[in-house]
Amino acid sequence: MMKILCVCGLGQGTSLILRMNVETVLREMGIDAEVENTDVSSAAAESPDYIITSNELSQSLEGHSSKIVIVNNYFDTEEIKTALEANMN
Amino acid sequence: MKFLDKSLVALDVNANSPEEAIRETGKLLYESELVEDSYVEAMVNSFNENGPYFVLAPNIAMPHARPEDGVKEACVSFIRLKEPVRFGHDSNDPVQLVFGLGASSSDEHLSVLQKLMGLLGDPANIDKLLEVNNHDEINHIIGGN
Numbered sequence: 001m002m003k004i005l006c007v008c009g010l011g012q013g014t015s016l017i018l019r020m021n022v023e024t025v026l027r028e029m030g031i032d033a034e035v036e037n038t039d040v041s042s043a044a045a046e047s048p049d050y051i052i053t054s055n056e057l058s059q060s061l062e063g064h065s066s067k068i069v070i071v072n073n074y075f076d077t078e079e080i081k082t083a084l085e086a087n088m089n
Numbered sequence: 090m091k092f093l094d095k096s097l098v099a100l101d102v103n104a105n106s107p108e109e110a111i112r113e114t115g116k117l118l119y120e121s122e123l124v125e126d127s128y129v130e131a132m133v134n135s136f137n138e139n140g141p142y143f144v145l146a147p148n149i150a151m152p153h154a155r156p157e158d159g160v161k162e163a164c165v166s167f168i169r170l171k172e173p174v175r176f177g178h179d180s181n182d183p184v185q186l187v188f189g190l191g192a193s194s195s196d197e198h199l200s201v202l203q204k205l206m207g208l209l210g211d212p213a214n215i216d217k218l219l220e221v222n223n224h225d226e227i228n229h230i231i232g233g234n
Contacts, residue, residue, distance in 0.1 A: 009140070012153060012156070014142060016199070016202055017145065017202055020202070021210075056140055056141070056178070057139075073180075
C-alpha cells in the first residue's frame with residue numbers, strides 16, 4: 001500500500017492536523033494509503049512513498065529518497081488536493 | 090480537556106515579536122495550571138530551533154511543544170494580537186491569531202486538535218475571530234458554552 005508521512009518539527013500537533021486533512025482529501029480522491037505523522041529528524045530515517053510538509057521543513061529533507069509534497073496552508077483541503085494530484089501523476 | 094475557555098482567551102494583546110506572542114499564549118495555559126512553566130519555555134525553544142513551521146495557515150500560528158515538556162491536560166488557548174507580527178514564514182505571514190496548544194499524550198490530544206480544525210477549517214470563522222469583541226462571541230462561533 002502507498003505510504004505517506006506528514007512531517008513537522010516535533011511530530012506532535014502540526015503534522016497531526018496535516019495528517020487528518022490529508023486523510024480526508026485521500027478519501028475524497030478515492031486513494032487508499034497508509035498515512036502517518038512524525039517529526040523531521042525521524043522522517044530522515046524513513047522511506048515512505050511521499051512526505052508531505054511545509055516549504056521550510058522540506059529544505060532539511062533535501063536529497064531524501066521519498067517524493068516531497070509541499071503544503072503551505074494546512075487547513076486548505078483544496079490546496080492539499082492540488083498538491084497531491086500534481087505529485088501523484 | 091480545556092478548549093478556549095474564558096481564562097484561556099485574550100483579545101488585542103500587545104506583542105512585538107514571535108517570542109512575545111508565544112509567551113502570551115503559554116502564559117494563559119500556565120496561569121490556568123494546565124501546563125508547567127517549563128512547557129512555555131519549550132514552546133519558545135521549539136520556535137528558535139525548528140522555525141515558524143507551526144504558522145499553519147495565513148494569519149494563524151499554533152505554537153506548542155511536546156507532552157513531556159510539562160502538559161497536565163490537553164488544552165488550547167487563543168490570543169488575538171493587537172498588531173500582526175511577522176514570524177518569518179514564507180507564505181503565511183503576518184500572524185494575528187495565535188493558538189497555544191498544550192499537547193498531551195492522551196486521547197484528548199486528538200479531540201482538541203479536531204475541535205481546532207473544525208473551527209479553523211472554515212475560512213468564515215477566521216474572519217469572525219478577527220472581529221469578535223468578547224469571549225461570548227467566540228463561544229457563539231465554536232458553538233460551545
